Amino acid sequence: SNFVPAGREVLFHAEIGVLGYGEMTAPGEGDPELVNASGQTVREQPGMSCFDHAEAFVMIRGGHIDISVMGAFQVSEKGDLANYMVPERQIGVIGGAMDLASGAKKLIVTMNHTTKDGKPRIVKKCSYPLTAINCVNLIVTDIAVVEVTDRGLVLKEVAPGWTPEEVQSLTEPTLIIDPDCQEMVLM
Numbered sequence: 001s002n003f004v005p006a007g008r009e010v011l012f013h014a015e016i017g018v019l020g021y022g023e024m025t026a027p028g029e030g031d032p033e034l035v036n037a038s039g040q041t042v043r044e045q046p047g048m049s050c051f052d053h054a055e056a057f058v059m060i061r062g063g064h065i066d067i068s069v070m071g072a073f074q075v076s077e078k079g080d081l082a083n084y085m086v087p088e089r090q091i092g093v094i095g096g097a098m099d100l101a102s103g104a105k106k107l108i109v110t111m112n113h114t115t116k117d118g119k120p121r122i123v124k125k126c127s128y129p130l131t132a133i134n135c136v137n138l139i140v141t142d143i144a145v146v147e148v149t150d151r152g153l154v155l156k157e158v159a160p161g162w163t164p165e166e167v168q169s170l171t172e173p174t175l176i177i178d179p180d181c182q183e184m185v186l187m
Contacts (some may be wrong), residue, residue: 001021001022001023001024001036001042002023002024003187012036012042013056013059013060013065014035014036014037014056015037015053015056015057015060015096015099015100016035016037016053016056017050017051017052017053017055017056018034018035018036018042018048018049018050018051018056019048019049019051019056019059020045020047020048020049021034021036021042021043021044021045021048022042022043022044022045022048023042023043024036024040024041024042024043025040025041025042025043029041030042030043031044034050057096057099060096060099060100060103060104061099061103062103063103063104063105065100065103065104065105066104066105066106067104067105067106067107067108068100068101068103068104068106068107068108069107069108069109069110070083070097070100070101070107070108070109070110071083071109071110071111072109072110072111072121072136073086073111073121073128074121074122074123074126074127074128075109075111075121075122075123075126075136075139075148076123076124076125076126076173077122077123077124077125077148077152077153077172077173078133078134078148079133079134079135079136079137079148080125080126080130080132080133080134080135080136081097081101081107081109081126081130081131081132081133081135081136082126082127082128082129082130082131083097083101083109083131084097084098084129084131085128085129086128087127087128087129092129094131097131097132098131098132101131101132101135101136102132102135106137106138107135107136107137107138108136108137108138108139108140109136109138109139109140110140110141111139111140111141112141112142113141113142113143113144113167113170113171114170118170120170120171120172121141122139122141122146122153122171122172122173123172123173124172124173136148139153142159143158143159143162143166143167143170144156144157144158144159144162144167144171144184145157145184146171146175147178149176151176152173152174152175152176153171153173153174153175153176154175154176154177154178155167155168155175155176155177155178155181156178156180156181156182157181157182157183157184158181158182158183158184159183159184159186160183160184160186164177164181
């Protein structure tokens with residue numbers, strides 16, 4: 001919520017039961033009971049509303065969330081999402097991720113392009129347990145922006161210093177290089 005450009009209105013929703021909150025507060029400031037989905041304290045602002053957890057999920061499951069942004073361990077070429085469990089560690093809780101992935105009108109996934117040992121996270125088929133199928137619309141990684149389409153994965157942007165060929169070498173499925181593929185603008 002701290003990075004919304006001036007003049008742009010964004011209503012942030014947290015599954016704990018708050019809609020329309022403001023920026024995060026500095027550590028030690030703010031009401032400890034007014035937090036975002038990550039538990040960080042946020043500022044009140046005019047029009048903000050608080051409600052119970054069940055109402056928050058009615059909004060999510062009812063398709064009233066325009067865009068959801070979440071992390072992932074893997075995304076398949078079909079837009080399948082795996083983001084709640086690391087099988088080799090046998091840990092993970094799905095929480096509201098399944099609801100957000102299937103209930104939001106658009107799902108943007110942010111993640112590192114590869115694992116710590118260099119394996120692709122954008123894969124032909126997820127090997128981790130699925131959170132939801134065919135739900136991801138856009139993948140934003142540290143080196144690329146990839147759109148999930150019916151035609152396949154379209155490379156839209158590359159990070160400064162990267163080429164489409166280098167991004168492809170770290171991506172399991174074949175990427176369609178957008179003719180207008182450009183360098184990411186980093187802020």
